[in-house]
Amino acid sequence: MLVKEKxxxxxxxxxELDVDCWLTFTRESQINxxxxxxxxxxxxxxxxxxxxxxxxxDTRAIAGRYDVKAIEDVGAYRQVVGYVEGIREPxxxxxxxxxxxxxxxxxxxxxxxxxxxxxxxxxxxHGLLAEIGCAERLVSAERVVSALRQRKTAAEIQxxxxxxxxxxxxxxxxxxxxxxxxxxxxxxRFMQDAAKKAGHDLAWEARACPSVFTGPETAGAxxxxxxxxxxxxxxxxxxxxxxxxxxxxxxxxxxxxxxxGEASAPAEVWKGFDAVVEAIDRxxxxxxxxxxxxxxxxVARRHVVESGFEEFPHALGHQVGRFSxxxxxxxxxxxxxYARKPFQxxxxxxxxxxxxxxxxxxxxxxxxxxxxxxxxxGSEYLSTPQxxxxxx
Amino acid sequence: MLVKEKxxxxxxxxxELDVDCWLTFTRESQINxxxxxxxxxxxxxxxxxxxxxxxxxDTRAIAGRYDVKAIEDVGAYRQVVGYVEGIREPxxxxxxxxxxxxxxxxxxxxxxxxxxxxxxxxxxxHGLLAEIGCAERLVSAERVVSALRQRKTAAEIQxxxxxxxxxxxxxxxxxxxxxxxxxxxxxxRFMQDAAKKAGHDLAWEARACPSVFTGPETAGAxxxxxxxxxxxxxxxxxxxxxxxxxxxxxxxxxxxxxxxGEASAPAEVWKGFDAVVEAIDRxxxxxxxxxxxxxxxxVARRHVVESGFEEFPHALGHQVGRFSxxxxxxxxxxxxxYARKPFQxxxxxxxxxxxxxxxxxxxxxxxxxxxxxxxxxGSEYLSTPQxxxxxx
Numbered sequence: 001m002l003v004k005e006k007x008x009x010x011x012x013x014x015x016e017l018d019v020d021c022w023l024t025f026t027r028e029s030q031i032n033x034x035x036x037x038x039x040x041x042x043x044x045x046x047x048x049x050x051x052x053x054x055x056x057x058d059t060r061a062i063a064g065r066y067d068v069k070a071i072e073d074v075g076a077y078r079q080v081v082g083y084v085e086g087i088r089e090p091x092x093x094x095x096x097x098x099x100x101x102x103x104x105x106x107x108x109x110x111x112x113x114x115x116x117x118x119x120x121x122x123x124x125x126h127g128l129l130a131e132i133g134c135a136e137r138l139v140s141a142e143r144v145v146s147a148l149r150q151r152k153t154a155a156e157i158q159x160x161x162x163x164x165x166x167x168x169x170x171x172x173x174x175x176x177x178x179x180x181x182x183x184x185x186x187x188x189r190f191m192q193d194a195a196k197k198a199g200h201d202l203a204w205e206a207r208a209c210p211s212v213f214t215g216p217e218t219a220g221a222x223x224x225x226x227x228x229x230x231x232x233x234x235x236x237x238x239x240x241x242x243x244x245x246x247x248x249x250x251x252x253x254x255x256x257x258x259x260x261g262e263a264s265a266p267a268e269v270w271k272g273f274d275a276v277v278e279a280i281d282r283x284x285x286x287x288x289x290x291x292x293x294x295x296x297x298x299v300a301r302r303h304v305v306e307s308g309f310e311e312f313p314h315a316l317g318h319q320v321g322r323f324s325x326x327x328x329x330x331x332x333x334x335x336x337x338y339a340r341k342p343f344q345x346x347x348x349x350x351x352x353x354x355x356x357x358x359x360x361x362x363x364x365x366x367x368x369x370x371x372x373x374x375x376x377x378g379s380e381y382l383s384t385p386q387x388x389x390x391x392x
Numbered sequence: 393m394l395v396k397e398k399x400x401x402x403x404x405x406x407x408e409l410d411v412d413c414w415l416t417f418t419r420e421s422q423i424n425x426x427x428x429x430x431x432x433x434x435x436x437x438x439x440x441x442x443x444x445x446x447x448x449x450d451t452r453a454i455a456g457r458y459d460v461k462a463i464e465d466v467g468a469y470r471q472v473v474g475y476v477e478g479i480r481e482p483x484x485x486x487x488x489x490x491x492x493x494x495x496x497x498x499x500x501x502x503x504x505x506x507x508x509x510x511x512x513x514x515x516x517x518h519g520l521l522a523e524i525g526c527a528e529r530l531v532s533a534e535r536v537v538s539a540l541r542q543r544k545t546a547a548e549i550q551x552x553x554x555x556x557x558x559x560x561x562x563x564x565x566x567x568x569x570x571x572x573x574x575x576x577x578x579x580x581r582f583m584q585d586a587a588k589k590a591g592h593d594l595a596w597e598a599r600a601c602p603s604v605f606t607g608p609e610t611a612g613a614x615x616x617x618x619x620x621x622x623x624x625x626x627x628x629x630x631x632x633x634x635x636x637x638x639x640x641x642x643x644x645x646x647x648x649x650x651x652x653g654e655a656s657a658p659a660e661v662w663k664g665f666d667a668v669v670e671a672i673d674r675x676x677x678x679x680x681x682x683x684x685x686x687x688x689x690x691v692a693r694r695h696v697v698e699s700g701f702e703e704f705p706h707a708l709g710h711q712v713g714r715f716s717x718x719x720x721x722x723x724x725x726x727x728x729x730y731a732r733k734p735f736q737x738x739x740x741x742x743x744x745x746x747x748x749x750x751x752x753x754x755x756x757x758x759x760x761x762x763x764x765x766x767x768x769x770g771s772e773y774l775s776t777p778q779x780x781x782x783x784x
Contacts, residue, residue, distance in 0.1 A: 027504050028504040028505075028715075028717055030596060030597065030715060030716075030717070031427050031504050031505055031715050031717070032424075032425075032427065032504055032507060032508060033424075033425075035423050035424065042599070043597055043599045043600065043616075044596070044597050046614060046717070047729050048729055064729070065705060066611070066612060066613040066614040066615070066706070067614055069611040069615050070599075070600075070611075070614070070615055070616065083729075084705045084727070085727040085728050085729060086727060086728025086729040087728075087729065088728055107510065107511035107512045107515070108512045109512045109513075109515050109516045109519075110512075111512075112419050112420040112423050112424055112510075112512075113420075113423060114512075115424060115510040115511070115512035115513065116424060116510065117510065117511050118499065118504075118507040118508065118509065118510055118511065119499035119507070119509050119510065119511045119513075119514040120499045120500045120501045120502075120503075120504075120506075120507035120532075121501075121507065121511075122511040122514075123499070123501050124501045127501075140512075204422060204436070205422065205435055205436050207434070207435045208435065208462075219458070219461040219462075220458060221458040222438060222458040222459060222462070223458070223461055223462055224435075224462065313457060313476045314458070323420075323422060323423050324422075325420055325422070325423070325438070335476070335477040335478060336477050336478025336479075336480055337439050337440055337456070337475075337477060337478040337479065
């Protein structure tokens with residue numbers, strides 16, 4: 001169902017971008033899965049497989065014989081051709097018949113999500129197309145794949161909303177579990193068990209989903225929970241997400257563990273927390289179709305620095321979709337590793353995280369990650385924004 | 393532990409093959425995972441990451457700042473360098489310092505398992521190396537990666553034995569569940585539940601693990617179980633495997649459902665089944681270090697044809713490891729799609745499936761898949777070979 005909807009969307013994107021043919025070329029997709037495949041098929045393929053979509057609405061699949069029936073069942077392809085010995089003949093016949101001006105394939109230096117074609121498969125395809133004089137027609141499908149992933153359909157947004165809600169419930173449950181003496185690992189296990197009980201897969205590798213950091217001098221991010229125990233006076237933060245119907249949530253929440261006799265967090269903790277809350281809301285207000293990612297990043301980054309904290313050593317936010325890190329356009333600074341991602345214009349239908357962070361010396365890291373949907377003229381929260389420290 | 397062992401093995405393979413530097417270059421490994429990564433790291437990385445192993449035993453990792461601590465923990469790298477803005481500077485500094493004659497990277501037209509480098513990342517690396525005049529040193533690491541995957545260590549073989557045993561137990565349990573009227577889907581659910589109860593992940597995508605085919609005129613292979621019910625007089629076959637400690641099993645078993653009053657299967661069913669059993673054992677006897685995959689394939693293929701059946705439209709067997717389809721060398725015919733895989737010499741330490749099939753008209757498909765380990769001078773079964781039809 002989703003595949004048919006996305007393949008139809010691909011046809012209209014090809015028309016709009018004036019790209020006449022998009023070719024996804026893959027093999028053994030369990031091993032080197034092209035991230036575009038989930039929009040084109042319902043499962044894995046084994047042998048060399050070509051999935052062709054044209055701007056005129058022609059849709060064809062060429063696959064090893066035992067993969068044919070599962071591809072036919074998807075119902076998205078006008079023609080499914082099977083082979084036993086090799087893809088060369090049926091693939092070249094199809095390209096000859098379509099005779100496209102350009103053949104857009106899934107590679108990109110800038111965008112990993114558009115870069116599913118391996119170098120060996122590129123060479124193989126180039127060699128085959130050279131036989132019929134078409135090798136020079138190969139171009140990057142970055143714009144096609146970016147548009148297809150970032151323009152979320154109603155069904156995709158619905159799935160993401162479910163994943164967000166499910167993670168929020170588990171964050172709330174965790175607040176009742178966090179207490180002095182409990183370790184990061186125990187908190188993580190509690191959350192993973194809750195996800196399992198609710199029937200949700202984790203949004204990223206289990207080793208660090210959730211990440212849990214308590215107190216000062218931790219690894220800071222992307223690190224597995226340790227045996228370190230929660231102490232009074234610590235800031236605790238967690239990064240967690242689940243999948244619903246194949247789509248992810250990715251959220252962070254911040255907690256403070258009261259000292260004996262303390263009625264609220266110390267002023268410096270609130271100051272850090274409030275800087276994060278305000279940076280997120282300013283960025284959300286700047287996030288609208290036509291804005292550029294680095295401009296939105298700068299709004300939050302500037303607020304954090306003006307509030308007296310060091311700037312965060314990462315992008316403000318990334319897109320979310322079938323992966324927790326998804327899409328090309330990024331709300332990030334113009335650093336080398338982000339290439340042109342922060343210069344892609346923002347479009348309606350994109351789903352972003354907003355996740356600035358500040359370090360409160362001696363206490364820990366205050367960091368919140370919200371998720372927002374870009375709409376005509378602005379953007380709205382998909383998550384319920386955290387505006388108060390959770391006091392433990 | 394496994395990572396340290398495999399990185400040490402990589403150093404000795406580089407020496408043996410006279411390749412002075414192996415570079416694995418990846419980013420967002422959740423999205424485009426290089427299949428070599430599991431031998432080099434314990435988890436995923438986010439930003440551009442270079443993992444360097446040299447024939448002199450130098451081991452270095454260059455990664456985004458938040459990935460550094462997890463890589464340090466692996467204990468396999470002499471030096472781990474983190475960066476914030478981009479990998480360009482630390483990567484070029486390392487290459488300048490090592491100054492290798494060649495830089496072997498993970499691409500291969502022939503072997504998907506050696507083809508983890510995406511085309512966009514190849515272009516990015518080529519561009520960076522061109523700045524210091526080293527782009528022409530890039531070569532394929534196919535021989536390095538193939539050797540590393542196929543020369544299984546004692547720990548890897550132990551894990552595969554556990555995965556084989558676990559799957560065999562579930563096949564046995566399934567024999568008690570198969571009966572007339574039960575559907576392919578119900579049998580599959582029974583087996584998946586059994587795997588879950590035993591705490592094992594499935595060896596490939598759940599949609600078709602197990603595959604279950606009852607009677608004639610089925611999709612034949614790689615297809616999801618359907619609502620078709622088992623009938624008396626049907627051959628039932630199943631393809632199933634689980635993972636243990638990250639390593640797979642991949643087995644097929646064949647059952648016959650007796651007609652009322654029948655004491656055994658009809659002669660034509662036995663004839664097909666026996667042809668498969670004998671083809672497997674002949675192939676196993678031909679499988680030894682130094683043999684070529686297409687020769688071993690031909691032994692089984694010839695026996696099937698000489699027994700009066702059509703030849704199977706696929707390879708006799710593939711390697712098994714962290715993926716159910718693993719490795720480069722293949723026991724297959726010299727068909728286009730298999731490229732040079734059937735011409736790679738067989739080595740001790742390889743684990744192969746042997747899986748010929750025959751169609752028995754009006755009854756179904758007799759197919760057995762065993763797993764074997766190549767040793768000095770021959771090969772031994774890792775699975776307990778099926779030599780009798782299971783009569784239901």
